Structures are given as structure tokens and as C-alpha cells.
Amino acid sequence: MDSPVPPRPAEPRPRRRDRHGRGMRGPVAPPQVPLAASRAETFRDLVQDSVERLERHWPQLADVDFLVLEVPGTPDESVPLGSAVPAAEDRPARIMIYRRPVEIRTKNRDERALLVHEVVVEQVAELLGLAPESVDPRYGQD
Numbered sequence: 001m002d003s004p005v006p007p008r009p010a011e012p013r014p015r016r017r018d019r020h021g022r023g024m025r026g027p028v029a030p031p032q033v034p035l036a037a038s039r040a041e042t043f044r045d046l047v048q049d050s051v052e053r054l055e056r057h058w059p060q061l062a063d064v065d066f067l068v069l070e071v072p073g074t075p076d077e078s079v080p081l082g083s084a085v086p087a088a089e090d091r092p093a094r095i096m097i098y099r100r101p102v103e104i105r106t107k108n109r110d111e112r113a114l115l116v117h118e119v120v121v122e123q124v125a126e127l128l129g130l131a132p133e134s135v136d137p138r139y140g141q142d
Contacts, residue, residue: 039103040099042109043103043116046113049113050116050117050121054135054136057136058124058128060128063092063093064093064094064095064124064127065093065095066094066096067096068096068099069099070098070099070100071098071099071100071101080101081105081115082095082096082098082120082123083098084123084127093127095120095124095127097116102116118132121135121136121139
């Protein structure tokens with residue numbers, strides 16, 4: 001007995017329209033627009049901008065690894081915003097910036113950018129054994 005309905009294809013065909021006939025939804029914003037960037041990506045960009053600004057005056061920072069971590073690994077009474085680890089025989093020096101503690105202490109992108117830069121300057125100063133004002137003369141100024 002022949003069936004009046006043809007068999008379905010093995011692979012599902014792509015949907016061309018949604019159930020209301022308006023077409024498939026696309027992305028809200030194209031990838032090159034800042035709206036499409038996640039908070040972690042935006043934070044990483046802030047750290048990178050700060051590092052690039054300091055590397056122009058301090059070429060030895062090219063050998064330092066800058067890392068963005070969510071939170072510090074050890075639970076202390078006070079939560080650090082960043083930390084610096086000097087170089088060892090088998091690894092370069094590291095500066096770690098903790099994203100969540102910095103984000104919690106700021107209200108908007110401008111405050112966050114200022115705080116990220118201050119934390120990076122403080123950690124670079126600690127690593128180099130200098131005062132933060134000598135690393136960046138604008139440190140502490142708004």
C-alpha cells in the first residue's frame with residue numbers, strides 16, 4: 001500500500017521562517033559593535049589598553065605576562081584587585097588583575113577604566129620596586 005505522504009528527508013532542512021512568517025531572527029548587533037562584546041572581553045580590553053599605555057614608557061614590561069582572572073584564588077579577609085608575582089627560573093613575571101572585585105567596586109565603564117589603570121600601575125610599581133607615581137605621573141589624579 002502506497003502512502004500519500006512522502007517520507008521525510010533524513011536531514012532536517014533549515015527553517016526559513018519562524019511560526020509567524022517573519023523570518024529567522026538574526027543577531028542583535030554585528031560582532032564589531034561593542035554591544036556584542038561580553039563583560040569579560042570588555043574588561044580584558046581595558047587591561048590591554050592600560051598595559052599598552054605603560055609599555056610605551058617601560059619597555060621591560062614586554063616580558064611580563066598580564067592575566068585577567070575572575071576572582072583571587074585564596075579567600076582572604078580583604079579581596080585584592082590584583083597581584084604581582086616576580087619572575088622565576090622557568091616562567092616570566094606575572095601581573096594578575098581580578099575582574100569581579102574590580103567590577104563590583106565600580107558603577108560605570110569610565111570608573112572601571114580608571115580603577116583598572118590604577119590597579120595595573122600599582123602592580124607594575126610593586127613588580128619594579130618603584131612608587132606608583134614614578135610608573136605613571138598621572139596616578140591618583142582624576
